[in-house]
Amino acid sequence: MKEVRILVAGFGGQGVLLLGRLIAYGGMLEGKEVTCFPSYGAEMRGGTANSTVIVSDEMIGSPIVGNPDIFIAMNEASLKRFQSKIRMNGLLIFDSSLIKSPEIRHDISAVDIPATVIAASIGGKEPSHKAALSATQVRSANMVMLGALLAETGILKMESVMNALERLTSAKSKKTLDGNKEAIRRGIQHIEDKKSKDR
Secondary structure: OOEEEEEEEEEOOOOHHHHHHHHHHHHHHOOOEEEEEEEEOOOOOOOEEEEEEEEEOOOOOOOOOOOOOEEEEOOHHHHHHHHHHOOOOOEEEEEOOOOOOOOOOOOOEEEEEOHHHHHHHOOOOOOOOHHHOOOOOOOOHHHHHHHHHHHHHOOOOHHHHHHHHHHHOOHHHHHHHHHHHHHHHHHHHHHHHHHHHHO
16 A cells, blocks of 8 residues: 545534544554545534545645545435545445445445444344434444445554544543444454455
C-alpha cells in the first residue's frame, strides 16, 4: 500500500464520522501518514454525513478525495449519491441490511455485509423484523463495517484499530467499548466466512 483513499457515507446517527476517525487514528498508530475530513449535512441526526480518509505510506500531497479507492456505504441514499465517484477497479462495501438489490457498477468490486442486522444481534438480540432495528441496537453497525474493511483489504491491523477505539472512546461511553470491539470482530468473521465459502 502506498496510498488508499476512503469515503464513508451514511445518515447522521450511524457513526460515519467516528468510523472515519478510527481508520485515520489506526493508520497513525501504525506510523502512516493520514488525513481525515468530516462533512455534515444540514441536520446532525437523520441528515447526511460523510467522511473522507487517506492512509498512506508516503507524504500526502492533497487531502481532497475526489475519486475514492474504497467507498463504505451505510445507506441507500449515500450509495446512489457517491457510487459514481469510486475510481475504476475500486471497492464498494455496503450494508445489505439497509441497501436492498442495488445497481452496482460493473467496473468495481462490491462486498455486501448485513452490518445493521449483525450489530442488532450482538448480545443475543437477534431482530425478528425491520421494526426491531432501533437506533440503540444499530449504533455499532459502523464497527461491523470497519471489521469488514479490515478483513477485505488488510489496510490496517485489527490491534491498531482496537487501540484507536480505546483511545477515542470517552469516559462516559466506556460501557459501549466491549460491544463495539465485538462488532468489529463480527465484521471480520463475516467476511472471512464468505471468503471460505467462495473458495
